[in-house]
Amino acid sequence: MFTPAAAGDAPLVSLTVFGTVGANGWYVSNVTLNWSFGGPLYSSTGCSNVTLTADTPGTDFSCTAVSLDQSTTMTITRTIKLDKTLPAVTASPARPPDANGWYNHPVAVGFSGTDGTSKIASCSSTSYAGPDSANTAVAGTCTDNAGNVGQASFGLKFDATAPSVAPVPARPPDANGWYNHPVAVGFSGADGTSGIASCSSATYSGPDNTNTAVAGNCTDRAGNGAGAAFPLKYDATPPKLSKLAAAAGNRRLVLSWVASPDTQLIHVMRASSARGVKAGLVYSGKGASFRDTRLKVGARYRYTVTAIDQAGNSVAKTLAVTATGPLLAPTPAQTVSRPPLLRWIPVKGAGYYNVQLVRGKKILSAWPATNHFRVPRSWVFEGHRYRLHRGVYRWYVWPGFGTFSSNKYGSVLGGSSFVFSPG
Numbered sequence: 056m057f058t059p060a061a062a063g064d065a066p067l068v069s070l071t072v073f074g075t076v077g078a079n080g081w082y083v084s085n086v087t088l089n090w091s092f093g094g095p096l097y098s099s100t101g102c103s104n105v106t107l108t109a110d111t112p113g114t115d116f117s118c119t120a121v122s123l124d125q126s127t128t129m130t131i132t133r134t135i136k137l138d139k140t141l142p143a144v145t146a147s148p149a150r151p152p153d154a155n156g157w158y159n160h161p162v163a164v165g166f167s168g169t170d171g172t173s174k175i176a177s178c179s180s181t182s183y184a185g186p187d188s189a190n191t192a193v194a195g196t197c198t199d200n201a202g203n204v205g206q207a208s209f210g211l212k213f214d215a216t217a218p219s220v221a222p223v224p225a226r227p228p229d230a231n232g233w234y235n236h237p238v239a240v241g242f243s244g245a246d247g248t249s250g251i252a253s254c255s256s257a258t259y260s261g262p263d264n265t266n267t268a269v270a271g272n273c274t275d276r277a278g279n280g281a282g283a284a285f286p287l288k289y290d291a292t293p294p295k296l297s298k299l300a301a302a303a304g305n306r307r308l309v310l311s312w313v314a315s316p317d318t319q320l321i322h323v324m325r326a327s328s329a330r331g332v333k334a335g336l337v338y339s340g341k342g343a344s345f346r347d348t349r350l351k352v353g354a355r356y357r358y359t360v361t362a363i364d365q366a367g368n369s370v371a372k373t374l375a376v377t378a379t380g381p382l383l384a385p386t387p388a389q390t391v392s393r394p395p396l397l398r399w400i401p402v403k404g405a406g407y408y409n410v411q412l413v414r415g416k417k418i419l420s421a422w423p424a425t426n427h428f429r430v431p432r433s434w435v436f437e438g439h440r441y442r443l444h445r446g447v448y449r450w451y452v453w454p455g456f457g458t459f460s461s462n463k464y465g466s467v468l469g470g471s472s473f474v475f476s477p478g
Contacts, residue, residue: 067093068102068120068129074137081136081173081201088133090118097121110172111137138201142168142175146195146209154278157212157249158183164209168197176200187214187248214277218246220254222271222285230367233288234259240285244273252276263290290366294318299360301376303383305400306352308376311344314362322361329354350378352469353387382452382471392478394430394443397450399468401426405454409464413449422459443475 074086090102102118114137119130149163161184168175178197192208199205225239237260244251254273268284295315302309314321323338329351338345350356356378361371377386384398385391397410410428412419418441421428433442449472454465 068099068118068131069093070118070131070133072133072135077138078176078202079173079200081138083137083139083201083203085139086135086137088116088135090131092120095123097123097125107135107137109137110140111135112172136173136201138170138172138199138203140170140172141203142170142197142199142205144168144178144195144197144205144207146193146207148209148211152212155249155252155276157214157277159213159215159277159279160184162211162213164193164195166195166197166207168199168205170197170199170203170205173200173203183211183213185213185215187216188212189214189248212249212277214246214248214275214279216246216248217279217281218244218251218273218275220244220271220273220281220283222269222283224285224287228287231365233290233366235289235291235366235368236260238269238287238289240269240271242271242273242283244275244281246273246275246279249276249279259287259289261289261291263292264288265290288366290364290368293368293370294362294364296360296362296370296372299372299374301358301374303376303379303386305381305383306350306378307346307348308350308356308378309344309346310358310360310374312360312362312372313343317364318362319365320363322363324359324361326357326359327351327354329356332356352378352380354378380471381468382450385471385473387471388447388474390474390476392476394432395473395475396427396429397452398427399452402454402465402468404456405465406457407455407459409453409455411451413451414446422455443477445476447472447474 069091071089072086074082075084077083086107089104098121100119113134115132115134117130117132121128145167147165147167153159161182163182165180166178168178176198179195181193181195183193189212191213192210194208197205221243223241223243229235237258239258241256242254244254252274255271257269257271259269265288267289268286270282270284272280272282274280294317296312298313300311321340322336323345325337326334357375359371359373361369363369379386381400385395407422407424410421411417419434419436433440449470451470452468456463
């Protein structure tokens with residue numbers, strides 16, 4: 056631009072730059088360069104006002120002015136660096152999610168950037184350690200050399216809280232707080248953030264233990280796990296029952312047994328085909344014997360003794376007994392393979408007894424001093440020799456009082472029978 060001026064005026068050139076100044080000599084907005092002159096000029100070159108809009112790592116602008124008398128030339132040069140563009144920022148977690156897209160413990164996140172003009176000066180980094188959230192984000196920045204700041208965020212799901220776990224047994228205890236056969240235990244969980252992924256289950260089937268537990272766990276979708284235990288008492292071993300025996304008496308018997316110390320209760324059930332005999336439970340307690348009375352002579356009774364422990368385990372044994380009257384053994388109609396020992400109840404004051412054996416007719420008469428008599432294999436009675444042959448025999452007993460010669464007898468105690476069947 057040429058402006059006539061009076062001779063002798065000195066040229067004066069100045070530059071005014073309009074724009075937002077960033078860092079390190081960079082502008083971060085459009086830049087306008089305005090040239091101004093202090094007086095009339097002979098001539099000027101490159102001194103037009105200009106607005107710079109494109110990013111540039113450095114563009115030179117020069118203005119040269121010549122004084123009116125052409126004695127002075129003045130040049131001003133200015134380099135403009137312009138970067139209006141924010142850096143492109145990328146978030147990079149230090150590791151992948153822990154489980155199913157979830158993080159369950161603190162994760163570091165770094166940020167990196169690219170910038171085509173002024174280049175990257177620095178980038179931030181951070182970490183996320185909570186609170187739990189199904190939808191959260193970590194923000195970070197990168198700054199270029201011009202001072203522009205770009206941002207990015209890293210979205211994540213975070214759950215560092217273990218689920219709550221509760222055991223769920225398949226059934227209640229079998230007896231008195233005890234389990235006596237295998238019990239399945241499932242485990243259920245609750246998780247307020249990521250939700251439950253899976254829970255375990257287990258079955259306890261021994262060994263016996265007064266204080267044990269079934270362990271299990273649940274895992275949430277974030278990979279957090281928690282455990283729980285189900286305490287229980289377990290006894291699958293029944294008590295022991297042995298030496299079940301019956302001592303016969305006159306229309307009565309005493310049933311006895313031996314039970315192991317863990318037995319808590321004994322039940323005795325009675326059954327009989329005899330008419331008028333009430334069947335069912337006749338004893339319940341902790342004793343070692345039971346006395347049954349008012350039995351029907353010759354009737355067959357079946358006793359089942361059951362021992363029960365605290366856990367509800369039980370063992371049972373059964374004994375069949377034929378009821379007797381005063382004649383105790385053999386029991387009525389009992390089969391014997393050897394000459395039997397005849398036994399009866401003792402009679403107070405009796406000094407001896409008369410025992411008679413009958414098979415069709417009386418074939419034996421004996422006078423034992425005690426309340427038992429072994430039938431011999433052969434004997435002589437009234438001039439005839441007898442011996443036991445296969446068949447049915449009846450026998451009777453009378454008590455004798457005083458001297459044998461006094462021939463004083465009481466009423467017959469009773470009669471019974473046995474079957475001889477030699478092996």
